[in-house]
Amino acid sequence: MSDNRRPGAPVLLSGGNPQVPKGYGEEPVRAYIAAMPGWKQAVGQSIDDIVSRTVPTVLKAVKWNTPLYGMEENHYFLGYHCFDRYVKVTFMRGAEIDPIPPVGSKQPHVRYFHVHEGDEIDEAQFADWVRQASRLPGEKM
Numbered sequence: 001m002s003d004n005r006r007p008g009a010p011v012l013l014s015g016g017n018p019q020v021p022k023g024y025g026e027e028p029v030r031a032y033i034a035a036m037p038g039w040k041q042a043v044g045q046s047i048d049d050i051v052s053r054t055v056p057t058v059l060k061a062v063k064w065n066t067p068l069y070g071m072e073e074n075h076y077f078l079g080y081h082c083f084d085r086y087v088k089v090t091f092m093r094g095a096e097i098d099p100i101p102p103v104g105s106k107q108p109h110v111r112y113f114h115v116h117e118g119d120e121i122d123e124a125q126f127a128d129w130v131r132q133a134s135r136l137p138g139e140k141m
Contacts, residue, residue: 010035015083019065028062036082039117043087046121047080054127055134063141075138078130089113092139097132 010031011019018035020028033044044067051058051069061068061076070076080089094101094111103112113129115121 012037013065015081016040017065017082020062022061022063024059024061026060029060029067032062032065032067036087040082040087043115043121044080047087047089047126050121050123050127051078051130054130058134068141069134070138071134072138075140077133077136077138086114086116089115091129091133093133093136094129096136097129101129 012035013019016037018032018037020032020035022028023031029048033041033048036044048067055069055071057071059070059073061070061074066079066081068076068079070078077092078090079092080087082088089101089112091097091101091111091113093109095109097111101111101113103114105112113126
């Protein structure tokens with residue numbers, strides 16, 4: 001193929017974000033992670049592993065080409081998305097967890113955590129954020 005993609009491979013949108021079908025459960029999240037380009041795939045797998053270990057009853061979905069994690073159907077506390085130079089983790093009510101994730105948002109309750117190539121995620125801190133976020137009301141999506 002002239003665009004250097006494998007036949008049947010997911011389309012990568014702006015920033016290398018995989019375009020995968022909307023779906024609920026483990027399977028669409030696995031498909032998204034498998035389609036993440038390069039080093040971002042390991043980041044996605046790490047995020048999924050930490051969330052799954054920290055909150056074993058978490059519900060998973062992919063909507064708008066974004067893996068989402070929640071405690072009740074269609075209400076999510078965390079999502080992530082690929083950009084050119086980092087993976088953006090969104091804590092839907094991150095302003096209400098302590099310490100708050102480092103990157104602000106135009107939306108007052110939302111906070112972000114960016115993972116760049118070569119960064120190591122502080123698993124204890126990330127798991128603490130996940131635990132706290134999972135106990136807050138999820139964002140209806």
